[in-house]
Amino acid sequence: MEFAFTDEQVMIADTVRGFFAEHASSERTRAAMAASGTAAGIDRALWSSFASELGLAGVGLPEDHGGAGLGMVEFALVAEAAGSKVAAIPLLGLAMVGRGIAAGGSDAQKSQWLPRLAGGEVMAAAAWADGLRANDGRLSTTLNFVPHGGAADLLLVYGGDDAWLVDLKGDGVAVTTHVTMDQTRPLATIVLDGAAVEPLADGRAATMAALAAGWICLSAEALGGAQETLDRTVAYSRERVQFGRAIGSFQAYKHRLADMMVEIEQARSAVYWAACALDEGSEEATLALHAAKSFCADTYHMCAGNMIQLHGGIGFTWEHDAHLFFKRARSILTLLGDGQWHREQVARLIMGAAA
Amino acid sequence: MKLGFSPADEAFRAECAAWLTAQMNGPFADIRGIPNLCDAIPRRKEWEQQLAAHQWSCIGWPEQWGGRNATLAQQVIFAEEYARAGAPNRINHIGVELAGPTILAFGTEQQKAQYLPGIAAGTAIWCQGYSEPGAGSDLANVKTKARLESGEWVVNGQKVWTSLAHYSDMIFVVARSEEGSKGPKGISFLLMDIDQPGIEVRPIRQMNGEAEFNETFLTDARCAGDAMLGARGDGWKVAMALLAFERGVSTLGQQMQFRNELDAVIDAARTHGKAADPVIRQRIAKAEIGLRLMRYGALRMLSGTDPAAIDGAALTYKIQWATWRRDLGELAMDVLGQAGEIADGDHDGWGPLPNMYLFSRSDTIYGGTNQIQRNLIAERGLGLPREPRGEL
Ligand SMILES: Cc1cc2nc3c(=O)[nH]c(=O)nc-3n(C[C@H](O)[C@H](O)[C@H](O)COP(=O)(O)OP(=O)(O)OC[C@H]3O[C@@H](n4cnc5c(N)ncnc54)[C@H](O)[C@@H]3O)c2cc1C
Numbered sequence: 001m002e003f004a005f006t007d008e009q010v011m012i013a014d015t016v017r018g019f020f021a022e023h024a025s026s027e028r029t030r031a032a033m034a035a036s037g038t039a040a041g042i043d044r045a046l047w048s049s050f051a052s053e054l055g056l057a058g059v060g061l062p063e064d065h066g067g068a069g070l071g072m073v074e075f076a077l078v079a080e081a082a083g084s085k086v087a088a089i090p091l092l093g094l095a096m097v098g099r100g101i102a103a104g105g106s107d108a109q110k111s112q113w114l115p116r117l118a119g120g121e122v123m124a125a126a127a128w129a130d131g132l133r134a135n136d137g138r139l140s141t142t143l144n145f146v147p148h149g150g151a152a153d154l155l156l157v158y159g160g161d162d163a164w165l166v167d168l169k170g171d172g173v174a175v176t177t178h179v180t181m182d183q184t185r186p187l188a189t190i191v192l193d194g195a196a197v198e199p200l201a202d203g204r205a206a207t208m209a210a211l212a213a214g215w216i217c218l219s220a221e222a223l224g225g226a227q228e229t230l231d232r233t234v235a236y237s238r239e240r241v242q243f244g245r246a247i248g249s250f251q252a253y254k255h256r257l258a259d260m261m262v263e264i265e266q267a268r269s270a271v272y273w274a275a276c277a278l279d280e281g282s283e284e285a286t287l288a289l290h291a292a293k294s295f296c297a298d299t300y301h302m303c304a305g306n307m308i309q310l311h312g313g314i315g316f317t318w319e320h321d322a323h324l325f326f327k328r329a330r331s332i333l334t335l336l337g338d339g340q341w342h343r344e345q346v347a348r349l350i351m352g353a354a355a
Numbered sequence: 356m357k358l359g360f361s362p363a364d365e366a367f368r369a370e371c372a373a374w375l376t377a378q379m380n381g382p383f384a385d386i387r388g389i390p391n392l393c394d395a396i397p398r399r400k401e402w403e404q405q406l407a408a409h410q411w412s413c414i415g416w417p418e419q420w421g422g423r424n425a426t427l428a429q430q431v432i433f434a435e436e437y438a439r440a441g442a443p444n445r446i447n448h449i450g451v452e453l454a455g456p457t458i459l460a461f462g463t464e465q466q467k468a469q470y471l472p473g474i475a476a477g478t479a480i481w482c483q484g485y486s487e488p489g490a491g492s493d494l495a496n497v498k499t500k501a502r503l504e505s506g507e508w509v510v511n512g513q514k515v516w517t518s519l520a521h522y523s524d525m526i527f528v529v530a531r532s533e534e535g536s537k538g539p540k541g542i543s544f545l546l547m548d549i550d551q552p553g554i555e556v557r558p559i560r561q562m563n564g565e566a567e568f569n570e571t572f573l574t575d576a577r578c579a580g581d582a583m584l585g586a587r588g589d590g591w592k593v594a595m596a597l598l599a600f601e602r603g604v605s606t607l608g609q610q611m612q613f614r615n616e617l618d619a620v621i622d623a624a625r626t627h628g629k630a631a632d633p634v635i636r637q638r639i640a641k642a643e644i645g646l647r648l649m650r651y652g653a654l655r656m657l658s659g660t661d662p663a664a665i666d667g668a669a670l671t672y673k674i675q676w677a678t679w680r681r682d683l684g685e686l687a688m689d690v691l692g693q694a695g696e697i698a699d700g701d702h703d704g705w706g707p708l709p710n711m712y713l714f715s716r717s718d719t720i721y722g723g724t725n726q727i728q729r730n731l732i733a734e735r736g737l738g739l740p741r742e743p744r745g746e747l
Contacts (some may be wrong), residue, residue, distance in 0.1 A: 001364070001428040002357050003654040009356060073356050234737050249740035254733035261732050262671040269651035269668065270644075276358050291644040343640035344633075350643055351621050354631035 003272075005073075012059075012074055016081035019054055024085035026321050032088035033183035040177050041186040042123075042151040043088045050089060051120020058118030060213070061098045066115030071279035072213070076220040076271050083221025084228040086324045088184040090123045090148040092217050092335075097124035097156040099213035104163055104206025109198070113154065113165070125152035125168075126210055127190060128159040138172070139164060139197045142189065147335065149188030150177030158210050163203035166195055182331040184324065212289055214336045216275050219292040222300035222332050223267045229300075229307040229325050230260045236311055247310075256306055263299040270295045287349050294342035300329040358654075360428055368432045374409065375440035388441040388615075393565050396522050399446040403477025413451050413475050415604055416459065420467065421475030427657050430604045438611025445608065449519065450474040450481035452605035454527055454546075457597040461544075461584040470546065473524070482549070484514040484528040484571060485594065492727050494529070495539045495591065499573060501530040506580045508532075508545055510553070514571040516721070520556045521569055523549050527597075528573070533588045544590030547578040563705070563713035564698075601722055602672050606653050609676070610646070616683060616711055617642055623690045623708060638686050645679045670736045674728035677718040684712035 005013065023046055032043045051057035060075035061067025075095065082091050098117045101109055116122040127143040143149075143157065155166040168175060172195035180186040200206045234257060237248030247253055274288035282288075304326040308315040315322045333339065347354075360368070379387045383405065386398050406412040407421065415430050416422025425433065445451060455474045458467060473479030490496040499512025510530055520526060526549050533541030549556065553576030558566035585593040621639060624630045652675065656668040687708040688695045695712070698705045705713070719725045733739040 001360055001431065001654070002658050003651065004658040005356055230737075234739070237739065246740060251730070251742065254737075254739050255726070255729040257737055257739065258674075258729035258732035261667065261736055262674055265667045265671045266645075266648040266652060266675065269648045269655055272356060272655075273358070273647070273651040276356050280357070280359050282358060287643075287647070291647055295644055295648065340637060343637050343644070346640040346643055347636040351624070351630060351636070351639065354633070354636060 003276075009074060009077060012056075012070075013077045013081070015054070016056060016078050017084075019050070019056075020081045020085045020087055023049065024082070024087035024089075026324075029086055029088050029184060029324065037177060038150055040150055041088050041148065041180070041184050042090065046087060047089045047123070048120050051118070057094060057120050060095065061114055061118050062102055062110070065102070065110045066118045067098075067102075068118070072216050072275040073272060073279055075213070076216055076275040079217045079220035080224035080227075080271070082224070083328075084224030086184050086225065086321075086328050090125065090151060091221075092185070092214060093123065093125040093148050093152055095213040095217040096126035096158075096210040097154065100126065100156050100158060100163065100206040100210035101165075101200065103209030104200040104202040104204070106201040109165070109200060117154075122154050123148070123152045124154045124156065125149045125188075126156040126158060126214065129157050130159045132157065132160070132162065134162070134164065134197055134199065137196060137198070138194045139166070139192050140172075140194055142191050144189055145187045146190050147185050147187060149190050150175055150186060155190065156206070156210060157197070158203070158207040160207065161204050163200045163206040163210075164197035165200065166192065166197050170196055172196070180331075182327040184328060185331060211336065212278055212285070215289045215293040216271070216278065218332050218335055219267075219271045219274065219296040222296035222329065223264070223271050225325050225328055226260070226264050226267060226296070226300040226303040229303045229322075230257065230264060232321075233257060233260075233307050233310050240312075253310060256310060260303045260306055263302060267292075267296045267299040287346060290342040290345045290349075293337065294339040294346075297329070297333045298339055300325075301333055304329040360432065364426075364428045364432060367429050368436060371411070371433050372436040372440065374411070375436055375442055378405065379440045379442055383442075386443045389443050393567050395443075396446065399443055400477065400480070402443065403445070403447050403480075405477075407475055407477045412447075412477055413455060416455065416471075416475065420459070420471040427604070431607055431654070434604075434607035434611050437608060438615055441615075444612065446519070446522070447474065447477060447480050448605065449483055449523075450479060450525070452603065453483065453597050453600050454481040454525070456600045456603065457527075457584060457593060460596060461593050466546075466581075466584070470525075479525050480519065480523045481525045481527065482517050482520045482523040484517055484520075484526045484547075486516045487513060488515055492724060494594070495542070497529050497531060497542060499528065499530040501528075501532045501543055501545060503532075503580060508543075508578050508580060508582065510545065510547070510573045510576045510578070512573050514573070516559075516568045517556070517571045518568045518721075520549065520571050521558050521566075525549060526554070526571065527584075529590060529594050532590075536588070539591040541588050542590045542594070543587050544584045544593040545578055546582045546584065547576060551576060553577055561714075562716070563710055598722070599669075602656065602669050604657060606672065606676070607657075610650055610653065613646055613649070613676070613680060613683070616680075616687075616708070617646055619708055620683065620687045620690055623687065627690055627692060627694070629690050635686075635690060638689075642679070642683055642686060645675075645682075649676055649679060667736060670732050671728075673722060674719075674725050674732070677722075677725060677728075680711075680715045680718050684708075684715035688712050 058068035059070050063069040101113050125146050125148050127146045155168050157164045172193045174191040176189045240247045270292040274292035277285040277288045308322045386395050414423040414425040501508045501510045526547050528545045532543035553574050555572040557570045560566045629635045652668045695709045
C-alpha cells in the first residue's frame with residue numbers, strides 16, 4: 001500500500017499539464033465555443049495533437065489494440081489537466097466508448113475501433129438508453145442530451161444488458177447540436193430511424209465500464225477545474241487592492257479560499273481513490289465511484305461560484321474565464337447521474353434499499 | 356499508486372486481529388467499546404500495560420524503544436483491527452502519539468532512555484500543558500515563567516484546559532524561560548512530573564457533564580535542568596513539531612472510532628424508523644463519503660514521499676475531520692429525535708451518540724480552532740498575507 005503517485009505518474013501529470021497549458025488557451029476554447037454545427041465546442045486541432053503528437057488518447061486502453069496501456073489513475077491525470085483548462089475536446093466520449101468496447105467488445109470489435117479511437121481518427125460519443133431492442137440489426141429511438149454528439153463519428157448506445165455501436169455518418173441518423181450552456185461540451189439530440197447498429201459482445205460489461213470511465217473522467221475534470229479556479233482567484237487576490245490592502249489579506253476572503261482548498265483536497269483523494277480502486281478491481285470501487293462523482297461535482301460548482309464572487313464585477317463578464325468554469329461545473333453536476341442519485345447509491349451500498 | 360495490501364500485510368492483519376479479539380472477548384471484555392475517555396480509568400491503564408506486554412503499545416516506534424518499526428501499511432491495519440475489535444480509546448494517546456514521537460525527534464539518547472520506556476510500558480500517562488488563560492489560539496503569548504535555580508527549573512504560572520491531567524503522571528509545559536522575551540522566542544519545552552507539591556490540578560466540568568480537562572496551577576513547580584526538549588529558549592520549534600504529530604498516524608485510530616460512531620448512527624436510523632427517510636439517507640451517504648475521503652486523505656498525507664513539501668492533505672486534515680464530526684453529531688440527534696435528549700440518572704448520563712453530539716462541539720476548538728485552521732491554510736497553503744498582530 002502506497003497512496004502516492006509513482007515517478008512515471010508524476011511525469012505523465014507534468015506532461016499533460018504542460019500540454020494543455022500551452023495549447024488549450026482561452027482564445028482557442030472560445031473559438032470552439034463560437035463555432036456551430038459539427039464544429040461546435042470542438043477544438044479539432046487540439047484533439048489531433050493530443051491524440052497523435054502526445055499519444056495520450058490511448059491511456060487506459062489496452063496496448064494490444066493500439067492503446068497506451070496504463071490505467072484509470074493515469075487517465076484521471078489526463079482528464080484533470082484537460083478539465084483545468086476547460087479544454088473543448090471529446091475526452092468523455094473517448095473514455096466511455098473506448099473503455100466500453102475494451103470491456104464488452106469482441107476481439108474483432110476491439111481491433112476495429114480501439115486503434116482508431118486511440119489515434120484520434122474517430123471521435124466517439126456515448127448515450128444512455130434503457131430497454132431498447134434492435135430489430136434486424138436496426139434501431140429506432142431518440143437519444144437526448146448526448147455530450148459532443150454533434151462532433152462524433154461513432155456512438156455507443158448503452159444502459160442495459162445490450163449495448164450497440166452506431167456509425168453516426170450512416171443512414172437513418174439525424175443529429176441536432178444544441179446551443180448549450182456549457183459551450184465547450186455541447187449536447188445533441190440524435191434520432192435513429194432504422195439506423196444500422198452493431199451489438200457489442202457483452203452489453204452489460206460495456207455499460208458498466210463506460211459508466212465507470214465516465215464517472216472518473218467527470219470527477220477528474222471537476223478536480224482540475226476546481227483547482228484552477230482556486231489558483232486563479234489566489235493570484236487575483238494578490239493583485240487587486242481595495243481599502244489600501246490586497247483583497248487577499250481580508251480574513252473573510254482568505255477563509256473562503258481556505259474552504260475551497262479543504263474541499264479540493266478531499267476531491268483529489270476521491271478521484272485517485274476511485275481510479276486506483278477501479279484499476280485494482282477492489283470491492284470498494286463502486287462506492288468510490290459514486291463518492292467521487294458526487295463529491296467532485298459539488299466541489300467544482302462551489303469553487304467556480306466562489307471564483308465569480310471573489311472577483312467582483314469582472315468575474316461576471318463574458319470576457320473573464322470564470323463563467324467557463326462555472327458552466328462546465330454546472331453541466332458536470334447533472335451529467336451521468338446527479339449528486340442525490342449517486343448518494344442514494346452509496347446509501348444502498350451501506351444500508352440497503354429504502355424499505 | 357497502490358491501495359491493496361500485500362500477503363505479508365494480510366498475515367499481519369490476521370495476527371493482530373486474533374490477539375485483539377481474544378483480549379476484547381476475554382480478559383478485557385468489560386471495557387470493550389466504552390467510548391468516553393474518563394470511564395474505567397484504572398482498567399484502561401491495565402489495558403495500556405497489556406498492550407505493552409505484547410509489544411502492541413507503540414508499534415510505529417523503533418524496536419529499541421518497545422515498538423515494532425511497523426510500516427505505514429501495518430499501522431493502518433492495526434488501527435483498523437483495533438477498532439473492529441472494539442478496543443477502547445487509548446488513555447495514553449498524548450504520550451504515545453505526541454510526547455513519544457517528539458522525544459524521538461528532539462530528545463538526547465539519555466532523554467529517550469529516561470522517558471520512552473514509561474510511555475511504551477503504559478506506566479507513564481502524559482498530558483499537554485500548552486493553553487493558558489491568556490494564550491489559546493495565540494499560543495505564543497504564554498506567560499508561565501521558568502527560571503533556573505541551582506540547576507533546577509522552577510516554574511510558575513497557570514495552564515488551562517489540560518486534558519486528562521488528573522490521571523496523568525507527566526506533563527509537558529511550554530514556559531517562558533527568557534526574562535523579557537515576547538512571542539515565540541524565549542520559550543522552553545519542559546518535561547515535568549505532575550505528582551509534586553508545586554502542581555495542583557483542578558478538574559473543570561465540561562458542557563457534556565464530564566470533567567476531562569483541568570486547570571493546572573504551577574507554583575514553584577520543579578523539574579531537572581536537563582528535563583527540556585530542544586535548546587533553552589528554542590522550545591517553540593519543538594512545540595510546533597509536536598502539533599504536527601497530531602496529524603500523524605494517530606489519525607488512523609481516531610478514524611476507526613469515527614467509523615464506529617457512524618455505524619451507530621446507521622443502526623439508530625434503523626431502530627428509530629429513519630432508515631427510509633430520503634433526507635436522512637442523503638446525509639448518511641454524505642457522512643460515509645466524508646469518512647472515506649478522510650481515510651484516503653490520511654493515507655495520502657502519510658504516504659507522502661517528500662515531507663518538506665507543503666502537503667495540502669495534511670494542512671486541511673484538522674478542519675476536515677473536526678467539521679465532519681460536528682456534522683455527524685447533528686445527524687445523530689436528528690436521527691434519535693427527542694429520545695436523544697433524555698439522560699436518565701445523572702446530568703451526564705446521555706448515551707454515546709448524544710454525548711458525541713455535545714463533545715463534537717469541542718473538536719472544532721481544540722488543536723487549533725476552525726478559524727485558526729483557515730488562517731493556516733490560507734497563509735501556508737495558499738501564500739496569502741498573514742493576519743496582522745494587534746497591540747492589546
Ligand atoms: C475539550 C478540549 C480539550 C483541550 N485540551 C487541551 C490540552 O490538553 N492541552 C492544552 O494545552 N490545551 C487544550 N485545549 C485548549 C485548546 O487548544 C484551546 O481552547 C484552543 O486553542 C482555543 O483557544 P481559546 O480557548 O483560548 O480560544 P480563543 O483563542 O480565545 O478563541 C476564541 C474565538 O476566537 C477565534 N479567534 C481567535 N484568534 C483568531 C484569529 N486570529 N482569527 C480568527 N478568529 C480567531 C477562535 O477561532 C474562537 O472562535 C483543549 C480545549 C478543549 C475544548
